[in-house]
Amino acid sequence: MVAEHPGGEAGFLAGYDPRAYAPVAVTVDVVALTIRGGELHVLCVRRGQEPFRGAWALPGGFVRPDEDLADAAVRELAEETSVRAGLHLEQLGGYGAPGRDPRMRVVSMAYVALAPDLGEAVGGGDAGDASWLPVAGLAAKVGALAFDHDQILADALERARAKLEYTPLAAAFLPREFTIAQLRGVYEAVWGRELHAANFHRKVVSVPGFVTDTDSRTESGGARGGRRARLYTRGAATLLHPALLRGTPGPREEG
Amino acid sequence: MVAEHPGGEAGFLAGYDPRAYAPVAVTVDVVALTIRGGELHVLCVRRGQEPFRGAWALPGGFVRPDEDLADAAVRELAEETSVRAGLHLEQLGGYGAPGRDPRMRVVSMAYVALAPDLGEAVGGGDAGDASWLPVAGLAAKVGALAFDHDQILADALERARAKLEYTPLAAAFLPREFTIAQLRGVYEAVWGRELHAANFHRKVVSVPGFVTDTDSRTESGGARGGRRARLYTRGAATLLHPALLRGTPGPREEG
DNA sequence: GCAATAGTGTCTTTGAGACACTATTTA
């Protein structure tokens, strides 16, 4: 009836039975990021089958027939970690180059998840081997990731770096209450650069809605001294005005 | 063999035949934006079949078996317009809520295209009715778009507005050579707000790589007077430093 | 000449970054 898609997507589909066509699989892949020991880490799973057997890959899987894309991402993440709530999840983009999976056409929706440090959470999934790998020097340490996951990871990192500039999302890496120094640690880990502590402090507390002062302080921790820091919670703002800048930062690097 | 997705996407697929499962269709939808008569317009097609028969929708269609997603977007756009090159195309995101198409599961990759004004370009496609509709007051004028296309359009507009801030993409709406006033017109149309002409001028020419001065001027046009404007081409920068700001703009609005 | 548009000079205010300083805590 319909020879050539008249009227876009729906028009095309009207006379079309996808079962008769080349199959397309839709999957989700999740770039889960956290900060451990001051370093940015990404959750990876080791592949048990071909192709890319033995290589590390991003966690992911098939989208179920009646499942929303974001729900699928949450489910896949939950299968590898103990993350259940309080994490930030956002869509990164679709990766659908023909041949990105050698077996068949696979279009994958990539998601980025930002989570506080959850410990060695290799959750209830039966994935052979899931771990948090440090992002810095990843290729040198474990080789290339499977499929186009190196590209997905690179895109996710750029997304995360950019979002820290103009949203209060850095707090998603921290527990509910945190100090300004911890928040600065997030920026330093994600941006890979030291920031000027004093200016950072002033900036953060002056941007409306970035952080909310609780009236408590850190406990007398294990440090060899030092004033106790005020504790903050994430503020109500969703966008930072004015934004923080990656542009020309922090303490002098050379000289 | 594989009972439950061990090892993510590929592990799951290893023992899986998608033909046996509920079919998922992958489509692309394109939000093509241009500026006509100082107003932002979006390319829409009128639907000829149910569902949403008679409603306007974004152009789009099925991704072919061996076609890259972006290629599919270009192809769909070319079927409705005479755009062939020189346009900016970028992925917006995936829309895959179950039920977004009442007939079957459809996951659509949305793309945003920015193009110079192409005239009444309803190209070689056999789509009954394609036109550029003004974005302002769209719902009041033509009602809701089909499917979740209102949401896709809203997301595309926010993307375009944001990108004008920190990229030189406004030039994608203009011919190769343009004046600063034309460029300002792009910002005013997309942001829906007047900008301070003098400060805009100084800003644009001072940001490195935003525009490149040609040594020509506008011809003696139909204006009732006025100095001839310098013509510029797009500069080499891909990111603007410092960015333009939507935050606290232009000429006084109240008072 | 006047109206219209293009483009510059320059002032005020905001905010980023440098850096010196004060404040509080533990060893």
Added chain:
DNA sequence: TAAATAGTGTCTCAAAGACACTATTGC
């Protein structure tokens, strides 16, 4: 006390926005 960390004061410089001005063109 010294060392370490938290937080403030204040200076300089860059850049945004306001606004007055000059420059060039058509009528």
